[in-house]
Amino acid sequence: MLKYNLVARKNPQTKEPIFYAQIAPVTPLLLTALSEAISRQCTVTVHDVKAVLSALDEHITAALLNGQSVRLGDLGSFRATIKSASVKDANDFKPTHIKGINVCFTKGSTMRYKFSTKNPDLAIVMNTKPKESE
16 A cells, blocks of 8 residues: 655745645665565575675676666666766767766566556555645
């Protein structure tokens, strides 16, 4: 079940508050708990699961740093993105124009459906009453 809060933001044109849904913060699922849950579901020990997930992290990071994208089947894919300042002439571009590098995750087909409002099993409920804008 996904929980959301309504948060007020100022409308940039009218300065009046308008409300948006925002996913409510929750306690994250940590590697240890995830490894234990996977271990209980199959015949692999919790230590083996941790080792595989750790290796997965290292290999995904290495592939992204090598300029590759990583596809994990129906789960989704990772790719590196870059943010830079613009220049009018390509000859004027310098590496200092690069402002940051991010990693983008794109949901695969199964995850896309499971998080779709068309999924009848998706439960979304309000967590708290709306907060006023600051």
